[in-house]
Amino acid sequence: MFRLDNHPPVNRGRVLHIVFQDGELLSDLRSPQACLLGEDELYDNGWVILREQFVGYWGEQPCFAVEIDSGHSPDPMRFQRGSLYSILGRVEDPLFAMAGRAAQLLNWEKDHQFCGRCGSPMELDSAERAMRCRPCRTINYPRISPCIITLVTRGEELLLARNANFPRAMYSTLAGFIEAGESAEDTLHREVKEEVGIDVHNLQYFNSQPWPFPSQLMLGFYAEYAGGEIVCDPAEIADARWFHYTDLPQVPPPSSVAGQLIRHYVQSLN
Known part of the structure; x- marks a missing residue:
């Protein structure tokens, strides 16, 4: 059910999110899909998004990885924070793979905010999955x-x-x-x-x-x-x-x- 894609959709209807806070995965204790949250979950809770990466499609629904501000306090009766290990074996393998991709993409963007060659701020490329430094033209792709x-x-x-x-x-x-x-x-x-x-x-x-x-x-x-x-x-x-x-x-x-x-x-x- 997970289809990897690097190009976000033009229409963001019925979007799903995999949410992280302070490097930990946020999962919904009431949902069988655990780490997949709808668009309304983000906005109804007033969570501020610090960074976002398009992950791919879960079925026909586009899915984004997002990191929310550490100042928020998600309801502990509904949401649980933990590592990716917390859902290993608890969700189907394709969903775990998608959550893993989400974590890697957010960490990659966070770790490449500045160019390792000249120190200038880097920016996300709009045409491909890359972080670019305009002054020295260094390009960083997600590391495997x-x-x-x-x-x-x-x-x-x-x-x-x-x-x-x-x-x-x-x-x-x-x-x-x-x-x-x-x-x-x-x-x-x-x-x-x-x-x-x-x-x-x-x-x-x-x-x-x-x-x-x-x-x-x-x-x-x-x-x-x-x-x-x-x-x-x-x-x-x-x-x-x-x-x-x-x-x-x-x-x-x-x-x-x-x-x-x-x-x-x-x-x-x-």
């Missing part, structure tokens, strides 16, 4: 950070790890950012070696997913164990071990590419 995420397997066993910075006792797949000059495959080999000390081969691409924490594009892969013993990088990995597919720990939900990698592999063994 490509990452690999991989499930390493050894027959009926899955290598899963618990991130050192993650408070919950959840085990997941390995992931890392692609560095300048690297291919996705190079990154996968390097990250697995750095994080858990093993070698892999027989890489197979699975799928991709935009992940707005803050602006990643996750490229999902399978990789087979090729040798070595697990040695965790303590700065990144609190624990990593082999799990039989019939005895898995708590893993990410199917709304994430990590959860999809795990579930798809387990289903292939049954």
Whole structure:
């Protein structure tokens, strides 16, 4: 139901909004669509819009991301403020993807108010999704950070790890950012070696997913164990071990590419 588009409509009838305040998502506790608010919600509550970005279409309705002034106090009996994680798994995947795009676009505009080259104020381009500096002609587009995420397997066993910075006792797949000059495959080999000390081969691409924490594009892969013993990088990995597919720990939900990698592999063994 979500159709990405960079060109706002001429007619703003039946407009929807995804609202943020102080960097947090505002969701309607009474609505099954949670983070989609109608035009009347903004104006009836007297919220002042600081910045606005067109996101795309939800069904046939145009949708804008807006940031409202921090001075407003939305009714706590109706509206809840929180991170994007607050709606993960609570709304359908296309709506979460749209909310993630909304957050990224607002943060991009906020982070590029001034030119990083000459310091002059930047302005939104009317023809394309870009921030432009007129004095030195620098152009900034929304930044996407490509990452690999991989499930390493050894027959009926899955290598899963618990991130050192993650408070919950959840085990997941390995992931890392692609560095300048690297291919996705190079990154996968390097990250697995750095994080858990093993070698892999027989890489197979699975799928991709935009992940707005803050602006990643996750490229999902399978990789087979090729040798070595697990040695965790303590700065990144609190624990990593082999799990039989019939005895898995708590893993990410199917709304994430990590959860999809795990579930798809387990289903292939049954």
